[in-house]
Amino acid sequence: MMMGREALVCMADYHVWAHNTLLSALHQVSDADLHADVGLFFTSIFGTLNHMLVGEARLWYPRFAEQASPRMALNQIVETDRQLLCLQLQQSALQWQTFVAGLPSDAALPSHLEYVSSAGVPFRLPYAATLLHVFNHATHHRGQITAGLTALGYPCPELDLVYMLQQQSAKI
Template sequence: MARYNAWQNDQLKPVLEAMSPGDLAKDRGAFFGGLLATANHLLWADTIWLSRFDPSMPAPEGGIPESVDLHPTISSWAADRFRVDGKIRFWAEGLRALDLKGELTWFSGALGREVTAPMASTVMHFFNHQTHHRGQLHAMLTAAGQKAPVSDLFIMPKEA
């Protein structure tokens, strides 16, 4: 799923980079509004989850409301997205079955309290959350007349 995440983001970058700042910022009725806001939230969420899984990773600034403003431009988002995707792949490649045992405890800003959940479930949530918001990006791109990336797992290149 880490490879899939990076492959999907690599396909999104050129499509988003070809769009005007106005088109990226336009509120398209998604939960986080527009394309850049949604892409920013997803990058912020990936970073915060990665910091929970690997405490040596710094957590991003702010909470969910501020997540949409993580990067002011698609260029700065793309550079950070590339960096974080590499960290996700490195972390995932080092995971072993034993690492998915036990529980993870963290403070949830969404719930306003400490939460404990099975580690395996939190990792599944991490990757599911990516897919959820990329689905929103796909729908917004399609509605904007853009060619949305291919998302079928079986089409993912082996070298991705």
């Protein structure tokens, strides 16, 4: 699968925008509702946010940026304070945006990413497609969180990529 740098930059920008949009919507959610079991894979909105932080900041970023293979449970609660959790997710998204902006041209992108999974299994995967996975993974879990918000009776933000693109084109 070929993935151009320009598309990865767009996805990194979307990642920042969608995180900020979702996290802003969560300000209205009570602590009890944030921790409530709403039937998500990681049980609650809070558990899902922690999973997102584990995946993008604690596992995938070191794999890409540091050629490291950290090991930790995907359901580990790494931050118990909601404000710090949201701040760390925003910082992680910005870190990805900076990382992708610094990638070389399409022709010079690495062809593969080699790492060892949390289960100790070595992998060699297509670099650009695996980087795209990081952003797709967050999109998947943001969708789960909006389903949780709906189940709890809260309004949900529009998170489709096209809304970011429309906002960007309106500024031109």
